[in-house]
Amino acid sequence: MANDREILREVWEGKLPVCFKLDPDEVVELQQPDPFYLMVPRLSYFPLVTDKVRKHFIKYVSSDTQEHEMWLEYSAQPMKWHFPIGVLYDSMVDSDHEALPWVITVHFDKFPETQIYRFSNKETVESYFMACLKEADVLKHRGQIASNMQKKDHNQLWLGLQNDKFDQFWAVNRKLMEVSGENDYFKYIPFRCYIEDGYRQKLVKPVGDDGKRKTLNDLLNELFPDKDNVTAKIHGMIPPLETPLQWMSEHLSYPDNFLHLCIV
Amino acid sequence: MELGEWRQNVLLQLQNRNKRETQCYQDLITQHTKVFENANSLRHENLQLSIQNEKLKLEGGNGGKSSSALENRLNEEVQQLKQKLLVQAEELTDLHRRKGENSQQIIDLNIKLQERDSLIASKDNSLAECQSKILSLKAEIAMLTQANRELKHVNDTLRDEHSTLQLDFSMLEEKLRKTQRYFVFVFRLVYNYKIAWIDHKELKEELKQIRDQQSMFNEELLKLRGENEDNQEIKRENTEIKTELQEVRKTIEIIDKGRRKNNVVMNGLKFDNNEPAVLVEDVKAFLNQQLKVNVTPKTVTRIAERTWIIELQNEADKRKIMENGTKLKDMRGERVFINDDVTKQDREKQNEIRIFANQERQKGKEVKIGFNKDENRQLVERLIKYKAKDADRMNEENDNFLKKRYAKLQKDLEEACKDTKDLCSKDIQEGYGPLSQSTLPSRVHAKFDAHEGEVNAVKWSPLDRLVATGGADRKVKLWDISKGQSKTA
Numbered sequence: 169m170a171n172d173r174e175i176l177r178e179v180w181e182g183k184l185p186v187c188f189k190l191d192p193d194e195v196v197e198l199q200q201p202d203p204f205y206l207m208v209p210r211l212s213y214f215p216l217v218t219d220k221v222r223k224h225f226i227k228y229v230s231s232d233t234q235e236h237e238m239w240l241e242y243s244a245q246p247m248k249w250h251f252p253i254g255v256l257y258d259s260m261v262d263s264d265h266e267a268l269p270w271v272i273t274v275h276f277d278k279f280p281e282t283q284i285y286r287f288s289n290k291e292t293v294e295s296y297f298m299a300c301l302k303e304a305d306v307l308k309h310r311g312q313i314a315s316n317m318q319k320k321d322h323n324q325l326w327l328g329l330q331n332d333k334f335d336q337f338w339a340v341n342r343k344l345m346e347v348s349g350e351n352d353y354f355k356y357i358p359f360r361c362y363i364e365d366g367y368r369q370k371l372v373k374p375v376g377d378d379g380k381r382k383t384l385n386d387l388l389n390e391l392f393p394d395k396d397n398v399t400a401k402i403h404g405m406i407p408p409l410e411t412p413l414q415w416m417s418e419h420l421s422y423p424d425n426f427l428h429l430c431i432v
Numbered sequence: 433m434e435l436g437e438w439r440q441n442v443l444l445q446l447q448n449r450n451k452r453e454t455q456c457y458q459d460l461i462t463q464h465t466k467v468f469e470n471a472n473s474l475r476h477e478n479l480q481l482s483i484q485n486e487k488l489k490l491e492g493g494n495g496g497k498s499s500s501a502l503e504n505r506l507n508e509e510v511q512q513l514k515q516k517l518l519v520q521a522e523e524l525t526d527l528h529r530r531k532g533e534n535s536q537q538i539i540d541l542n543i544k545l546q547e548r549d550s551l552i553a554s555k556d557n558s559l560a561e562c563q564s565k566i567l568s569l570k571a572e573i574a575m576l577t578q579a580n581r582e583l584k585h586v587n588d589t590l591r592d593e594h595s596t597l598q599l600d601f602s603m604l605e606e607k608l609r610k611t612q613r614y615f616v617f618v619f620r621l622v623y624n625y626k627i628a629w630i631d632h633k634e635l636k637e638e639l640k641q642i643r644d645q646q647s648m649f650n651e652e653l654l655k656l657r658g659e660n661e662d663n664q665e666i667k668r669e670n671t672e673i674k675t676e677l678q679e680v681r682k683t684i685e686i687i688d689k690g691r692r693k694n695n696v697v698m699n700g701l702k703f704d705n706n707e708p709a710v711l712v713e714d715v716k717a718f719l720n721q722q723l724k725v726n727v728t729p730k731t732v733t734r735i736a737e738r739t740w741i742i743e744l745q746n747e748a749d750k751r752k753i754m755e756n757g758t759k760l761k762d763m764r765g766e767r768v769f770i771n772d773d774v775t776k777q778d779r780e781k782q783n784e785i786r787i788f789a790n791q792e793r794q795k796g797k798e799v800k801i802g803f804n805k806d807e808n809r810q811l812v813e814r815l816i817k818y819k820a821k822d823a824d825r826m827n828e829e830n831d832n833f834l835k836k837r838y839a840k841l842q843k844d845l846e847e848a849c850k851d852t853k854d855l856c857s858k859d860i861q862e863g864y865g866p867l868s869q870s871t872l873p874s875r876v877h878a879k880f881d882a883h884e885g886e887v888n889a890v891k892w893s894p895l896d897r898l899v900a901t902g903g904a905d906r907k908v909k910l911w912d913i914s915k916g917q918s919k920t921a
Contacts, residue, residue, distance in 0.1 A: 178446040185457035205464045207457065268457060404453060405445030408438040420442070
């Protein structure tokens with residue numbers, strides 16, 4: 169039961185300072201544009217927060233590329249917009265050596281179609297988000313709760329995330345975090361484990377066959393049986409290995425109800 | 433739920449993370465954003481100001497920083513002006529074209545206008561004529577009304593005059609009547625007086641003469657009385673001769689009558705043959721045919737062209753013919769009359785009888801004239817009686833007149849014998865008295881209950897003893913004075 173509001177609040181409050189810079193090759197004006205600084209929530213997605221950035225930089229690019237979709241790049245890698253920002257930061261930036269703010273290069277031209285999806289508008293992001301949410305619910309409760317929800321509850325979830333409204337979001341999300349029936353645990357723990365080239369997923373139950381609660385250590389062991397001392401990072405911190413999976417799923421999941429773990 | 437150390441660890445890490453990543457940058461970035469926005473707006477302003485500055489510089493260049501700039505500007509201006517000139521020239525040609533069109537339109541309109549003007553002028557003329565006509569007519573009307581008024585006035589005055597004249601006339605008529613009456617009265621008086629005066633003078637003279645004559649007559653009277661006795665003998669002889677003559681006449685008459693007793697005169701027939709015997713037969717046939725009388729006449733004698741005297745056998749035959757004489761009226765064609773052959777005296781007598789009978793008939797009595805009947809004789813007797821009466825009345829009147837005359841004469845003579853002094857005044861008074869007295873009625877002769885309401889008029893008939901009265905009951909009644917009753921209503 170996700171009733172530890174202190175943790176939930178702290179997770180929700182997490183924001184990153186980002187410095188957006190336009191790719192100097194794309195600047196057509198004489199003067200270089202000033203970088204654009206922005207505080208972005210870790211739980212949100214880049215397409216939801218970059219309207220102002222686009223508005224700021226669009227004046228400096230050539231008129232034939234102005235209609236193109238904007239894409240972001242960090243250290244020569246295009247940003248995968250369908251990942252939450254926090255996941256991107258944790259996976260891409262070595263926070264111990266790189267100082268904040270997070271400098272991201274903005275591109276209008278030469279969209280890397282082979283590496284990232286195109287997104288025409290925010291509805292694309294919403295549908296991806298909802299798909300993730302439903303997938304997580306299927307894992308947790310065989311998809312009963314999300315499919316029984318009304319359209320307005322889905323809207324409330326999405327708007328709560330988009331407008332950074334904690335109470336609005338959690339009023340609906342707590343239903344998804346409840347345990348159904350007589351079971352004390354989810355059926356499976358929805359998680360994604362990111363390694364360098366992608367993420368891994370596996371059906372992992374919150375409790376073992378012996379009825380003992382599983383911990384993060386158990387999960388990492390199940391996922392990487394041949395590796396020791398694997399460190400997983402989530403929300404910019406490294407949770408202790410003895411943290412129970414059920415609690416983690418309830419309190420440390422991203423809004424799409426997945427635990428996005430980045431292996432470092 | 434048990435809260436292990438892992439939870440504290442997580443919380444701590446999260447709080448650290450937030451401190452590190454979020455809180456220290458939060459304010460910085462908000463500030464930066466503000467500054468950034470300010471810088472942006474300032475930059476924008478700056479841009480605008482610089483643009484303005486440029487403009488001002490351009491304007492300020494007018495002051496003549498350098499001649500070349502001025503020249504350029506002037507050239508530009510000249511160019512602009514030239515362009516304007518071109519544009520204006522184009523406009524001008526356009527306007528010229530339009531002007532041409534407009535002038536054409538103006539010409540057309542002017543023609544129309546002239547037509548209209550002429551039309552208006554003609555209309556004006558006619559209007560003026562009409563107005564003048566109206567004026568003249570008005571003047572005429574005024575004149576006529578004036579004349580009418582004057583005529584009315586004249587008429588009124590004439591009527592007034594007429595009425596006054598009529599009044600005067602009636603007054604004058606009244607006066608005239610009065611004066612006439614008075615004049616007649618005076619005239620009578622004067623006449624009487626004059627007559628009286630003349631008579632008086634004559635009478636005086638006559639009286640003297642008469643007195644002289646009287647004495648002479650008296651003397652002659654004495655002489656005549658002696659002669660008178662001789663004259664009476666002659667008179668007696670004379671009357672004897674007269675009676676003898678009358679007797680002779682009567683006998684002649686009787687003989688004539690006897691001769692003509694059986695004769696009849698027939699008018700209108702024409703017989704061709706003049707031989708007595710044939711004539712007798714013809715007449716007999718005629719009478720038998722027309723009168724259905726079987727009579728044989730003794731002789732037939734012709735006395736005129738178509739007049740025949742037929743002598744019959746006896747008086748009975750004559751009577752037959754006379755009684756059937758009326759049948760001749762039914763005969764068509766020739767008019768034939770059969771009359772009694774009478775003496776001249778008898779004829780006159782018969783005529784008289786006929787006239788008398790007609791008079792009697794008119795009075796409503798039934799009178800029939802027969803042939804030689806006793807009634808005729810009666811009629812004749814009555815006629816004789818009437819005539820005798822008339823003669824008596826005439827004699828009486830004559831006697832009265834003579835008496836009156838004599839009496840008057842005697843009176844005059846007596847008056848003439850009186851003293852002739854103061855005669856004029858006395859005569860007038862005496863003449864006046866009896867005249868006025870005689871005209872005033874002294875007693876009621878008859879009394880009529882004539883009308884309901886007022887009696888408006890009474891008039892004497894000029895001929896008869898009749899009086900006509902008219903009353904308020906809208907009736908006119910005629911009254912017989914002698915009977916004292918209404919004849920007609």
